[in-house]
Amino acid sequence: MKIFDSKAQSLIDFVPLTAGKVGIYVCGPTVQSAPHVGHLRSAVAFDIVARWLRIGHALDVNLVRNVTDIDDKILVNASELGRDWRELAVEVENEFNGVYDALWANVSKLPHATAHIPQMIVFIERLIERGHAYLASNGTSNVYFDTASHKTYGELTNQKLENMEGEEIGGGRRAAQDFALWKSAKPGEPETAIWDSPWGKGRPGWHIECSAMTLSELGEAFDIHGGGLDLRFPHHENELAQSSAAGYGFAKHWMHNGLVTVSGTKMSKSLGNGVSVEDLFAQANAVAIRYWLASAHYRSSLDYSAIVLADAVSAVGRVLNFVRRAAEIVEVSKTELPNEFVQAMNNDFNVPEALAVLHETVRAGNTALDSDDSASVAEALSKVTRMAEVLGIDLSGNEKVTSAETAELIEGLIAKRNQARADKDYALADLVRAELTAMGVTIEDQADKTVWMWSN
RNA sequence: GGUGGAGUGGCUGAGCGGCCCAAAGCAGCAGCCUGCAAAGCUGUAAAACCACGGGUUCAAAUCCCGUCUCCACCUCCA
Known part of the structure; x- marks a missing residue:
């Protein structure tokens, strides 16, 4: 079984860390607004990966897809709509799950960021202890990852710190590439989006939830980390930095799905x-x-x-x-x-x-x-x-539920047409067929009978 | 500026040194089947000269060099 490892940038022979078992973590959506086609592609891609490892290789696959349900965008969108952010997050998540279901792209587990805040705090403390994270110098409770302290930073996307554009230095950080692990609460933010921490009130930064959740769900090391190509940097790079700086093996392999384009x-x-x-x-x-x-x-x-x-x-x-x-x-x-x-x-x-x-x-x-x-x-x-x-092609997927009355009506028309055909009254037969077509019914004459189905 | 990816028939899209005079699907055409269709089968056109120009090799869509074009990431994104 060959898999392209996007960190190694080459095809590898896939061997599970634990014989017979595979742990896969795929980045799911930040539930800020309705799903679009790109999310579906990623879900389907990794669903097929899981299916193949299960069916083709008899492996016990644990496919985890997180739900990032606390994030700046969620708060912003909710406040614009004048709604409770938690309500919005649940609503959007349900929408996502509905589509994933419809497309047969379900996963084993759906951990939520908001359910892992304590684990994230422990994770951040560990990074501080190990000298890879620091409290902001501006008196806030911001905590940043110290990219300079982690010599392999950039290894996932093959980039050097000095070549990175980075953000403007602000918020009490030391370097442009340093990213937030914990964000200080700001005035006007809902109480419900503020958690206590050893550094002060606030909420987690973007990447830490995935590091914490992989640890809770899959342990210190797991087989495959997946997600859309657009997540490679900064999200996955930062996840990798956090987890490896914390001393964990983290993902053995990385898989990234291509993006959906419109006119290129x-x-x-x-x-x-x-x-x-x-x-x-x-x-x-x-x-x-x-x-x-x-x-x-x-x-x-x-x-x-x-x-x-x-x-x-x-x-x-x-x-x-x-x-x-x-x-x-x-x-x-x-x-x-x-x-x-x-x-x-x-x-x-x-x-x-x-x-x-x-x-x-x-x-x-x-x-x-x-x-x-x-x-x-x-x-x-x-x-x-x-x-x-x-x-994952649902072979019964085209069947629409049909009421007994409707079926009877359709079968009645088919019988009428077949009688007309037997009488060689083809004008009538074609008229009936046109009627069926207008109803959205396609018919197929077989040797001894006529079957019907709903048109696509 | 840095890091990756891509250019294959009318369209989608595999192949990544010999099995490629290039898979598969869609669309087109013809035949069979059908009262006619639909579904299905069979055959098949358009130079698929595999972006372009060089090279390596007994052999290249596939490797190397150069050129052009496009895309992604380095800011939130699957």
Whole structure:
């Protein structure tokens, strides 16, 4: 199993720290505003990683995705809306979880920053004791990480301190690159966002929550740390600095997913070119969206367009059509994954290549269907089912709930059309079909019967 | 200025020294099937001269050098 380690900047042979088990920590959202496509891509990418390690390698995967539910932006957005920040955070988080659910991208654990404040304080104390953090010189309770004290600072992104732009020196810090571990409470901030600490009232800085939560959830050292490419610096660099300065092994490997772009430019909150989840779901169903999100290799950038989404709908439809037809005549049985599929997944999760195998199997299955070779149909169906499980393609995903009355109505129309066909009254038959189409129903005439399904 | 990534058919997107006269999907065309469709199968066009120019090699989309273009990070972001 090869994985591209973005810290080593090379492909590594993946060997779990503890035999049979894998600990993965992926940076989840800061719940400040609604999810956008980029969040979904990251979630799907790491969901596939977890699925493959579980299904393809029989590993016990502990996938942790944090929820950063205390942060400047949350406070700012809440105050702009005149709302309680905690309420906003919960609401946004629910929104995130709803989409993750819809896309089949769930995780083992969802630790919250606000539930780990004591652990963060302990962590910061430890850094101060070890000489890697200091209290601000301006009389506030700000605490900063001392980047100069940590000689490997910059190792994740291969940067030297002197080349970094840094922020303006302020807030009582010693160097531009030093970052806040603890932020002093400021006037006007809600009481509920202020915690006591050995240094005074305040709240945690941005990066410390992840270091503290990896420690609580996965221990001093764990296998993989993941997240979007845009988090490499400063967030992951700083996490790594904190945790290694604290004396912990931290992440053995790093994985970063590529970004979602629109016309070649990164989709981001600040640029305002983000495509909302509503936009996305208005154009395609969840299975197709997930397929699209996985259709480029996880390290490549993924360009968004309406066309590309429509392509995904067609491509998934092809798979789903085969499964539907095949399932009418054969059962899914136990079978091995195709070798090429396994090879592809083992090669740094090459999903596009794996999808090629999936489609080849579908074609073989369709050919078998056309030639009534039910043994081959069953084989193809079983393989497709297993591959879909690895990739998280919900094969029942296109089924819409239909009431008995609606089904009866549709079946009545189909019977009417088939009678017309038997009578060779094709004008009437086509009229009925047009009626069905208008209802959003697609029909398919098979040798001995007519089946129907909701159009995409 | 520093650090990374990318340029492959009409579109999306793999491949990263020989299995590549380049996977897979979408779109197009033709045939089969169908009353006609849909779904499906088969075949297939557009010079895919793999950004461009050199080089290494028996062999390069894949390695090296140079050039151009684009993107990301160094500020909040998956």
